[in-house]
Structure formats: C-alpha cells, structure tokens
Amino acid sequence: MLSVIIITKNEAHxxxxxxxxxxxxxEIIVVDSGSDDDTVAICHKFGALISKNEWPGYGKQKNHALSLAKGDWILSIDADERVTPELRQEIERAIANPDDCVAWKIPRLSSFCGRFIHHSGWWPDYVTRLFHRDYAKFSxxxxxxxxxxxGLTGTLKAHFLHESIENLEDLLTKMNQYSTAGALMSHERKKTASLRKAVGHGLWAFFRSYLLRVGFLDGREGFILAVSTAESTYYRHLKLMLMNR
Known part of the structure; x- marks a missing residue:
C-alpha cells in the first residue's frame, strides 16, 4: 500500500x-496548517484524508503527516509538485520489487518565472521522497x-515537475520566509554571523549559481535566479547577525 503525504497552507492555486x-x-494524507482559501475544499473533492495542525516547521509537520499514513510505502510530495506518468510507473515498479532498497531519491525539474531550469544547481535536484515507513523519517x-x-537508498530516473516560483511576488515572499526560517535554525544551533560574512556568502552564492553551475545557460531567468539566491543568502546571514545581537 502506498500513502501520499502532503502539507499545505493556502495552496488552492x-x-x-x-x-x-x-x-x-x-491513500492521500493532507495536513493543513490553517488555509483560508479553498485548499481544504479542493482536497475533500479528491477524497484526501485531511488533518489540521498548527505550523511547527517543515520537518515536524511532515512527520505528523507520516504518523497518520497507513501504507508501508510513503511518497512525500509538495503541493507545487507533480508526478509524471513515467515517474508513476517507476514508483510502482520500485515498491513492487525494492531489491533491498528502503528509499529512493527522485530528480526534480523546477520552473522559475515560467521557465524550467536545467542548470544553476537546480537540475538534477535529487530529493529523497519515496521510502518505507519502518526505515525513514524526516528531520x-x-x-x-x-x-x-x-538502509539502502536507490535512485529513480523519472522526475517530479516542480512549479517552484511563478512570479517575482512569489519569489520575494519565499525569499523572506526561507531566509527568516534559515536564520532561526542557525540561531538555535548557536551559529554566528557578521556583516562581512553576509556580504561574502551572498557574493559566493551568486558566483556559484551563475558561473560555477553555469546559470548563464538558463538565460535571463538564470541571472535573476542567481541574484535572488545571493540576496536570500545575504539576508539569512544578516537576520542571524541581528538575532545574535
């Protein structure tokens, strides 16, 4: 039996x-953390089992979803991801004949402002999402x-489709959310930051994304992505610096 687990908040789109x-x-398990759009209603239409739980962070929320699943095999997917027909076939073959594997990494092809990104460190973006519940959990x-x-982790060939960033407003919102969450996590781990580190890490993030990972081959979207990666890195360190103060 395969259970799909999804965490949501305002994902009606x-x-x-x-x-x-x-x-x-x-089985499809959806754990919602307070959507005020049509997310829950849409999930009901598809027959998903829905649990409402206050937001404790990504890892704990996914572990909560995992605890509700009844299947031995678990597929964790985000609301902005899609399983292609080819990936479905490969997943079904994998869990029917696991060959000692208890989990699998799946490549993910992500879009950024309307363009699928094939460089910039975004492809192939392997994520471990398929696993046996007795041998895996989320951090x-x-x-x-x-x-x-x-246990042993295998690698599938077929990929997720990931509608990561739809527009610049979405980009700015996620940049702020993730930089804050990243700073909080670093603060809890007693890490330190400074203005010099913030600037240095931001410049390195741009250089790595645009040049080392040939983001320039992704056109203007590759440049925008490299700049946003640098900004997110800069703000994460800057927020950590102010938290430490």
Whole structure:
C-alpha cells in the first residue's frame, strides 16, 4: 500500500494539479496548517484524508503527516509538485520489487518565472521522497528538512515537475520566509554571523549559481535566479547577525 503525504497552507492555486497526479495512490494524507482559501475544499473533492495542525516547521509537520499514513510505502510530495506518468510507473515498479532498497531519491525539474531550469544547481535536484515507513523519517528542521534513512537508498530516473516560483511576488515572499526560517535554525544551533560574512556568502552564492553551475545557460531567468539566491543568502546571514545581537 502506498500513502501520499502532503502539507499545505493556502495552496488552492496548485493543489488540484498535484492531487490529480497522485490520484492513483492507495491513500492521500493532507495536513493543513490553517488555509483560508479553498485548499481544504479542493482536497475533500479528491477524497484526501485531511488533518489540521498548527505550523511547527517543515520537518515536524511532515512527520505528523507520516504518523497518520497507513501504507508501508510513503511518497512525500509538495503541493507545487507533480508526478509524471513515467515517474508513476517507476514508483510502482520500485515498491513492487525494492531489491533491498528502503528509499529512493527522485530528480526534480523546477520552473522559475515560467521557465524550467536545467542548470544553476537546480537540475538534477535529487530529493529523497519515496521510502518505507519502518526505515525513514524526516528531520525536525524548521526548514530544509531531510529524510533520515536507515538502509539502502536507490535512485529513480523519472522526475517530479516542480512549479517552484511563478512570479517575482512569489519569489520575494519565499525569499523572506526561507531566509527568516534559515536564520532561526542557525540561531538555535548557536551559529554566528557578521556583516562581512553576509556580504561574502551572498557574493559566493551568486558566483556559484551563475558561473560555477553555469546559470548563464538558463538565460535571463538564470541571472535573476542567481541574484535572488545571493540576496536570500545575504539576508539569512544578516537576520542571524541581528538575532545574535
């Protein structure tokens, strides 16, 4: 039995397409953290099992969703991600014949302001999302949570489609949210920051994304992405510096 787990908040614009792409699963669990749009109503239409839970951070929220699932095999997917027909077939083959694997990494092809990004460090963006519930769980990190696996992890070839950033307003909102969450996580871990570190890490982030990871091959979107990556890195360190003060 395969259970799909999804965490949501105000995802009415994206959740329908996500649910269509996983409608073949045995069970769909949605944990919502206070949506005030049509997210929950859309999930009901697709027959998803819905739990409402206050926001504790990405890792803890996904572990809560995991605790509600009944299947032995778990597929964790975000509301802005889609399972392609090719990926569905590969997932079904993998869990039918796991060959000693207890988890699989899946490549993810992400769009940025209307363009799929094939460089800039965004492709192939491997994420561990398919796993046996007895051998894996999520870290409790506030943001950038990861799946902790005890056992062999394989790699699938077919990919997720990820509608990551739709427009500049979406970009600015996510940049602010993630830089704050990242700073909080670093602060809890007693890390330090300074203005010099903030500037240095920001410049390095641009150089790595645009030049080392050939983001220039992604056209103008590659340049915008490199600048936004640098800004997010700069603000994360700057926020940490002020938190430490």
């Amino acid at each position: 994206a959740i329908g397409a996500c649910l269509v792409s996983v409608a073949w699963a045995d 409790d990190d506030i943001v950038h949570e990861r799946v902790i696996v005890t």
